[in-house]
Amino acid sequence: MRAHNLALVLDTVATSADPPSRASVAAATGLTRATVSALVDDLIAGGLLTELDPPPRTGAGRPAAGLALTSAGPAGLGCEINVDYLAACVVDLTGTVRQHLVEHADQRPAAAAAALAALGRLAARARLAAEADGLVMAGAALAVPGLVSAGTVLDAPNLGWRDVDASALLRGVPELADLPVVVDNEANLAALGELRVPGAEQTFLYVSGEIGIGAGLVIDGELYRGVRGWSGEIGHVTIYPDGRPCRCGATGCLEQYAGQEALAAGEPRAAAALGIALSAAVNLLDVPVVVLGGAYATYFDRLRDGIEAELRRRVLTAGLAPVTLRAARLGTNAAVRGAADAVVREVRDDPAAWLRRVG
Amino acid sequence: MRAHNLALVLDTVATSADPPSRASVAAATGLTRATVSALVDDLIAGGLLTELDPPPRTGAGRPAAGLALTSAGPAGLGCEINVDYLAACVVDLTGTVRQHLVEHADQRPAAAAAALAALGRLAARARLAAEADGLVMAGAALAVPGLVSAGTVLDAPNLGWRDVDASALLRGVPELADLPVVVDNEANLAALGELRVPGAEQTFLYVSGEIGIGAGLVIDGELYRGVRGWSGEIGHVTIYPDGRPCRCGATGCLEQYAGQEALAAGEPRAAAALGIALSAAVNLLDVPVVVLGGAYATYFDRLRDGIEAELRRRVLTAGLAPVTLRAARLGTNAAVRGAADAVVREVRDDPAAWLRRVG
Numbered sequence: 001m002r003a004h005n006l007a008l009v010l011d012t013v014a015t016s017a018d019p020p021s022r023a024s025v026a027a028a029t030g031l032t033r034a035t036v037s038a039l040v041d042d043l044i045a046g047g048l049l050t051e052l053d054p055p056p057r058t059g060a061g062r063p064a065a066g067l068a069l070t071s072a073g074p075a076g077l078g079c080e081i082n083v084d085y086l087a088a089c090v091v092d093l094t095g096t097v098r099q100h101l102v103e104h105a106d107q108r109p110a111a112a113a114a115a116l117a118a119l120g121r122l123a124a125r126a127r128l129a130a131e132a133d134g135l136v137m138a139g140a141a142l143a144v145p146g147l148v149s150a151g152t153v154l155d156a157p158n159l160g161w162r163d164v165d166a167s168a169l170l171r172g173v174p175e176l177a178d179l180p181v182v183v184d185n186e187a188n189l190a191a192l193g194e195l196r197v198p199g200a201e202q203t204f205l206y207v208s209g210e211i212g213i214g215a216g217l218v219i220d221g222e223l224y225r226g227v228r229g230w231s232g233e234i235g236h237v238t239i240y241p242d243g244r245p246c247r248c249g250a251t252g253c254l255e256q257y258a259g260q261e262a263l264a265a266g267e268p269r270a271a272a273a274l275g276i277a278l279s280a281a282v283n284l285l286d287v288p289v290v291v292l293g294g295a296y297a298t299y300f301d302r303l304r305d306g307i308e309a310e311l312r313r314r315v316l317t318a319g320l321a322p323v324t325l326r327a328a329r330l331g332t333n334a335a336v337r338g339a340a341d342a343v344v345r346e347v348r349d350d351p352a353a354w355l356r357r358v359g
Numbered sequence: 360m361r362a363h364n365l366a367l368v369l370d371t372v373a374t375s376a377d378p379p380s381r382a383s384v385a386a387a388t389g390l391t392r393a394t395v396s397a398l399v400d401d402l403i404a405g406g407l408l409t410e411l412d413p414p415p416r417t418g419a420g421r422p423a424a425g426l427a428l429t430s431a432g433p434a435g436l437g438c439e440i441n442v443d444y445l446a447a448c449v450v451d452l453t454g455t456v457r458q459h460l461v462e463h464a465d466q467r468p469a470a471a472a473a474a475l476a477a478l479g480r481l482a483a484r485a486r487l488a489a490e491a492d493g494l495v496m497a498g499a500a501l502a503v504p505g506l507v508s509a510g511t512v513l514d515a516p517n518l519g520w521r522d523v524d525a526s527a528l529l530r531g532v533p534e535l536a537d538l539p540v541v542v543d544n545e546a547n548l549a550a551l552g553e554l555r556v557p558g559a560e561q562t563f564l565y566v567s568g569e570i571g572i573g574a575g576l577v578i579d580g581e582l583y584r585g586v587r588g589w590s591g592e593i594g595h596v597t598i599y600p601d602g603r604p605c606r607c608g609a610t611g612c613l614e615q616y617a618g619q620e621a622l623a624a625g626e627p628r629a630a631a632a633l634g635i636a637l638s639a640a641v642n643l644l645d646v647p648v649v650v651l652g653g654a655y656a657t658y659f660d661r662l663r664d665g666i667e668a669e670l671r672r673r674v675l676t677a678g679l680a681p682v683t684l685r686a687a688r689l690g691t692n693a694a695v696r697g698a699a700d701a702v703v704r705e706v707r708d709d710p711a712a713w714l715r716r717v718g
Binding site for chain 1: 506513514516562574576578583584585586587588589590591592593595596597598599600607608609631635636638639640642643644645646647672673674675676678679680
């Protein structure tokens with residue numbers, strides 16, 4: 001009950017338009033003022049809430065101090081490895097990005113251990129800078145372009161990884177050894193990142209265009225992961241059955257026509273191929289919105305018309321309700337942002353667990 | 360509370376291995392014997408439960424009578440119109456099919472009103488025969504091969520229907536005028552029908568092969584309908600981007616290579632085309648089981664090897680966990696069975712509403 005009420009109070013403060021007083025938190029939650037005050041004191045002591053200076057007295061009585069999420073409390077460390085870059089970022093409890101580091105380099109020649117050690121060093125730099133700023137790392141999340149199960153990367157064909165214990169390798173960097181690390185597919189984390197942007201739709205297909213192409217499906221504000229967590233492999237939807245061989249062993253996969261390498265090489269069929277795959281997804285799933293992220297956010301203007309032409313032609317319901325196509329609001333940073341957000345979200349959803357850790 | 364407890368008692372009886380006594384229903388539900396007895400009396404009076412003859416006395420005391428769902432109570436009327444047949448069936452509260460009528464005829468030349476009047480007459484025959492058998496029709500559900508919204512068929516390209524008020528037209532037959540009629544996509548209802556077969560998986564993609572091809576996605580025992588109820592349009596997934604023109608206006612749709620007309624004409628690419636579309640669905644959705652129904656249940660042995668070869672080659676995770684492919688246990692009757700089941704399920708889920716109707 002206390003755990004539930006702590007989360008309720010924290011969420012009420014987080015979603016208030018203006019910093020609320022303890023009295024207005026009590027009114028909004030239906031809890032007594034005494035209960036709210038005790039919970040707020042615990043949340044302040046645990047570094048989750050802060051009391052803002054009261055405004056100057058303008059009438060009788062003591063003006064109430066407003067409550068807000070702290071910008072100096074627990075934070076999430078997001079890490080991302082992709083085929084051609086490493087990234088790390090730190091997001092605080094309010095959702096603000098406090099550190100963001102990117103290193104561009106082809107990761108394919110490196111072994112998984114070396115690549116993850118390099119990412120660990122980058123993440124450690126972000127962590128140390130954030131801690132110098134008063135933040136406390138609650139955990140880390142790692143975004144990888146591949147199939148993940150229980151912290152292990154089962155298969156990341158574009159990196160050439162198989163059965164890589166990515167969590168352990170990342171934590172091999174001494175500065176990260178104390179942090180819990182969760183590993184997830186990059187498109188899934190990116191979709192969650194986009195979902196957290198204020199004003200985001202609650203149901204959409206997020207498509208991440210990198211060297212590989214992945215998708216994250218958000219339905220009613222929840223990520224649909226599939227039975228084994230392997231949903232969203234849109235990069236391996238067949239576009240031309242007898243087409244180019246793909247690294248996965250099949251032929252004619254979307255990745256071969258609309259992956260970042262094909263885009264950079266000016267592949268004329270890129271937009272059409274993407275439009276065909278998205279039409280398949282919309283026909284199967286009935287999602288009204290498609291969000292293009294990763295490199296697609298950069299190439300959006302170039303791709304848009306070609307994709308929309310295919311959607312109009314190939315989505316059975318396009319005449320009843322056109323599909324909305326837009327670029328990711330987080331641009332190419334959605335996955336690493338989503339990773340850090342996922343850590344923060346866990347603290348926000350279960351502040352009692354955080355208080356036990358620091359108490 | 361009473362509505363909840365009525366449903367709880369009914370479900371406890373329905374899912375017991377042997378006909379339970381009132382005392383064992385009380386034990387299983389945690390309700391008092393007096394409460395259970397009152398609820399059971401109401402369910403018997405409403406024609407939902409029946410008390411079986413007690414077994415002969417073998418010792419001291421009165422042997423307890425066993426409770427069971429009645430086979431003479433409320434029943435569901437399932438109706439189906441497809442491009443080349445009409446079907447009607449009646450399912451009783453125990454899930455047993457009590458009537459099943461099929462009329463084979465090409466429905467495309469007929470206007471929607473004429474086709475639905477013919478279906479209504481077929482359904483009326485099934486209803487009257489079932490009522491002569493002591494059943495009471497709780498409602499009807501109509502399966503159609505098209506996009507449905509609020510009882511209206513927005514678009515059924517293979518029938519040539521647009522904006523057809525199918526519910527009103529079916530109820531235009533005098534013998535059905537008093538029945539509530541819900542309208543749903545045939546693949547959705549067929550997927551629900553398969554889900555109700557004892558031993559069915561809880562997560563699967565059901566694919567219905569008729570003149571058109573539709574799919575119903577069941578996740579954790581629930582049908583995923585999509586945002587507008589238009590999910591599962593696998594028949595319009597593109598197989599050959601520059602291929603044959605489809606009735607929907609696009610080119611190279613699955614229906615053109617693996618629809619029933621292509622199968623009957625011996626189309627050599629049917630199995631491969633179906634395998635390519637199913638691979639796209641599994642790559643996007645991570646479903647471990649694909650169930651082939653409609654005409655595909657009939658052609659299953661002929662199609663299986665070709666489909667499985669594509670799944671092995673094109674599903675990214677096939678090496679980690681092969682996709683299970685099987686024929687629908689309800690064969691070609693899944694949709695009309697699922698329609699009747701859906702009506703029965705509603706009575707079983709909310710017996711209080713039924714008791715108000717008959718009380």
